[in-house]
Every structure is written in structure tokens, then in C-alpha cells.
């Protein structure tokens with residue numbers, strides 16, 4: 578018998594750019610909170626979206642794609658990801674297995 582107490586927590590979705598992080602969050606939360614695009618590095622900051630059912634409330638954090646930094650914008654984007662890790666109870670790593678893995682994965 579499940580407890581009546583609602584459990585809640587933060588789940589950060591991470592992975593390299595363009596693997597479908599924002600698409601996954603929109604699907605899970607049945608919302609269009611995060612912008613989805615074929616262009617890499619569309620997400621530029623943390624975006625929170627809430628999933629709720631009768632037992633749980635999960636705050637998903639969408640993040641920019643983690644990648645090797647070449648300039649100041651890259652460093653900023655990666656810093657957003659690392660801040661999101663610190664706020665999260667769980668980190669979900671998303672990998673696109675339709676493409677071959679590389680060092681950024």
C-alpha cells in the first residue's frame with residue numbers, strides 16, 4: 578500500500594548538446610516549457626518543469642548541453658549545468674545511441 582505522503586525532488590537532465598534533453602522534459606511534463614530545435618546549444622540556461630502525480634512531484638531541470646569549452650559563452654553554458662547538478666537530488670544522463678559515442682558523451 579503506497580504512502581499518502583507526496584515525495585518530491587529535483588532531477589537534472591544532462592548530456593552533450595542536441596541529444597534531446599529539452600524534448601524529453603517537454604514529453605514527461607506534457608508541456609512546451611523548453612525550446613526544442615535541430616540547432617545545437619539551443620538551451621542557454623536552466624529551465625524547470627514540474628511533473629506531478631498522486632504520489633510524487635518531480636521538478637525536472639533542463640540544462641544546456643555539456644561540451645568542451647572554446648570561448649566565454651561555452652564556459653557560461655557549462656557553468657549553468659554544474660550549478661544545476663548542485664541543486665539536484667538526481668542527475669539523469671541522456672545519450673543519443675543512434676549516433677556513435679564520442680569524448681563529450
Ligand SMILES: Nc1nc2c(ncn2[C@@H]2O[C@H](COP(=O)(O)OP(=O)(O)OP(=O)(O)O)[C@@H](O)[C@H]2O)c(=O)[nH]1
Pocket residue numbers: 593594595596597598599600601612613614615616617618619620621640641642
Ligand atoms: N529522432 C529523434 N529525434 C529527436 C528525439 N528527441 C529529440 N529529437 C530531435 O533532436 C533535436 C534536438 O532536440 P532538443 O530537445 O532541442 O535537444 P537538446 O539536448 O535539448 O539540445 P540543446 O539544448 O541544444 O543541448 C531536435 O531536432 C529534436 O526534434 C528522438 O527521440 N528521436
Ligand SMILES: [Mg+2]
Pocket residue numbers: 598599600611612613619620639640641
Ligand atoms: Mg535543450
